Amino acid sequence: MAGDDVILVVEDVVKRFGGVVAVDHCSFSVRRGTITGLIGPNGAGKTTLFNIIAGFYRPDSGRIWFEGRRIDGLPPHRIFARKIARTFQIPRELKRMTVLENLMLVPEHQCGERLFDAWFRPRRVRRQEEAIRRQAEEVLKFVKLDHLRDAYAANLSGGQKKLLELARTMMSEARLILLDEPGAGVNPTLMRDLVGYIQHLREMGRTFLLIEHDMDLVMEICNPVIVMSNGRLLMEGTPEEVRRDPRVLEVYLGA
Numbered sequence: 001m002a003g004d005d006v007i008l009v010v011e012d013v014v015k016r017f018g019g020v021v022a023v024d025h026c027s028f029s030v031r032r033g034t035i036t037g038l039i040g041p042n043g044a045g046k047t048t049l050f051n052i053i054a055g056f057y058r059p060d061s062g063r064i065w066f067e068g069r070r071i072d073g074l075p076p077h078r079i080f081a082r083k084i085a086r087t088f089q090i091p092r093e094l095k096r097m098t099v100l101e102n103l104m105l106v107p108e109h110q111c112g113e114r115l116f117d118a119w120f121r122p123r124r125v126r127r128q129e130e131a132i133r134r135q136a137e138e139v140l141k142f143v144k145l146d147h148l149r150d151a152y153a154a155n156l157s158g159g160q161k162k163l164l165e166l167a168r169t170m171m172s173e174a175r176l177i178l179l180d181e182p183g184a185g186v187n188p189t190l191m192r193d194l195v196g197y198i199q200h201l202r203e204m205g206r207t208f209l210l211i212e213h214d215m216d217l218v219m220e221i222c223n224p225v226i227v228m229s230n231g232r233l234l235m236e237g238t239p240e241e242v243r244r245d246p247r248v249l250e251v252y253l254g255a
């Protein structure tokens with residue numbers, strides 16, 4: 001059903017919360033190597049869809065394939081292990097760690113053998129840890145957070161936390177990255193940086209599905225753009241097609 005260039009297929013997915021149909025028979029696919037935009041008014045069902053793809057919610061019905069394999073219904077850690085990352089606010093426990101520690105934890109979570117290794121191969125673990133530390137320091141330099149490497153994550157500004165989130169996905173081997181409103185609360189200068197990093201990661205072969213309210217940002221970096229409204233897929237097209245479509249204007253004005 002999917003050509004080689006399709007990385008994710010969402011087919012006929014439904015999710016209800018009590019009487020609310022948050023996602024209503026949604027189907028679409030994401031091509032590898034794209035930054036695919038997901039837009040729509042508040043309450044359209046975008047975040048719920050992300051949570052379903054990442055395994056935080058189980059769909060009531062429908063199917064999801066990642067790289068040709070079914071993933072719907074798998075728990076979040078299994079989906080992460082398949083190389084899908086979803087960024088969101090830094091969890092509470094990570095706020096009490098330093099910026100560097102936050103990055104160093106990512107590969108550890110990906111490697112199930114570490115506990116075994118720690119007991120039986122301590123030297124190998126130390127070598128791995130050194131490699132991970134070097135990688136973390138490089139990533140921090142790249143996103144210009146290296147001066148904050150020993151700061152507690154809790155003390156970062158909103159924009160710096162977004163950069164840290166993105167840096168954490170750079171430490172992962174995720175091939176599909178789900179970004180939920182990366183621009184929210186980020187000042188214009190940091191925003192330019194963030195855009196540059198996303199485009200850089202795409203050039204390195206990663207695929208993005210990106211929810212964003214800032215229409216200028218969507219039009220600049222996303223192609224194609226998928227529009228949701230009331231849990232349904234309204235349309236999909238190039239940024240220009242979406243901008244021109246009267247139905248899109250209508251759902252935004254109606255919201």
Ligand SMILES: Nc1ncnc2c1ncn2[C@@H]1O[C@H](COP(=O)(O)OP(=O)(O)O)[C@@H](O)[C@H]1O
Nearest residue numbers: 017020022040041042043044045046047048049
């Ligand atoms: N955990 C939840 N419990 C009950 N209703 C929810 C829950 N999450 C989302 N909803 C409802 O589902 C609909 C879609 O919400 P959401 O996915 O957050 O939309 P969006 O991200 O597009 O703004 C909304 O009507 C929202 O109130």
Ligand SMILES: [Mg+2]
Nearest residue numbers: 043046047048
């Ligand atoms: Mg949302």
